[in-house]
Amino acid sequence: MAYFNYGEARKYYTDQEIQEFLSQNPELKVMNYTPEPAPTPQSPSQPPDFVSPFANDQVVKTQGIGENPQNYPSTGGHAGEDLAYIRNPEYGTPTTEDEIRAAIGGLVLSGYQPGGYGNVTAIVGANPQELAQMAPEEKQNLVNEFQQYLPTANSLQDFPSLGKYENVALLGHGADTPLPSGSEVATGSAVMREGSSGMSTAPHLHTEYTNKGQLKALMDIIRNRLYR
Numbered sequence: 001m002a003y004f005n006y007g008e009a010r011k012y013y014t015d016q017e018i019q020e021f022l023s024q025n026p027e028l029k030v031m032n033y034t035p036e037p038a039p040t041p042q043s044p045s046q047p048p049d050f051v052s053p054f055a056n057d058q059v060v061k062t063q064g065i066g067e068n069p070q071n072y073p074s075t076g077g078h079a080g081e082d083l084a085y086i087r088n089p090e091y092g093t094p095t096t097e098d099e100i101r102a103a104i105g106g107l108v109l110s111g112y113q114p115g116g117y118g119n120v121t122a123i124v125g126a127n128p129q130e131l132a133q134m135a136p137e138e139k140q141n142l143v144n145e146f147q148q149y150l151p152t153a154n155s156l157q158d159f160p161s162l163g164k165y166e167n168v169a170l171l172g173h174g175a176d177t178p179l180p181s182g183s184e185v186a187t188g189s190a191v192m193r194e195g196s197s198g199m200s201t202a203p204h205l206h207t208e209y210t211n212k213g214q215l216k217a218l219m220d221i222i223r224n225r226l227y228r
């Protein structure tokens, strides 16, 4: 007699899928069945992985969220975290031209804001399956909106549609923006090189992260959800 562990199967399949399977395999004796609602099946659409935008740990945080409100009156303080590579720990001097990686994979929104972010790349986090399912109009709308609001934006929260998404990361002051708006990037791929473009006094990376419009510390998210 072959047994079928219904409770275990429910971790991976919907009840409908299990019933279908069982109807095709009537010889199986069902065990461990409970009439409770099945948990949400593991779908391929899990939140994207996160990586540190820097390839090594020699990073110093130079400004945190909410700091220096006198310099950022419209957002009540610095809207993200500033991070810089320390190439030479002895001198503590951040250097430019280090590679910045995509903290999350997804849809790229990029541009240039001379008075603030400089060369900036935002990523609407999504895994490849989610990106494939995203309607072309939705992607185009995000691209258009990013271009429209970038000149006056002070934080990710100034882009209306981005508040709908769970994982949005922004990286600023890059030396360049090699990825065009509307392109797609995998987690950990090169996004830009560290720079000092825009309103910046030394080479560093400005980072922002929002979850459904709520500003959170990107590095905290990464530390808590680092998969690789």
Ligand SMILES: [Zn+2]
Pocket (backbone or CB within 6 Å): 063, 078, 080, 081, 082, 205, 206, 207
């Ligand atoms: Zn900053």
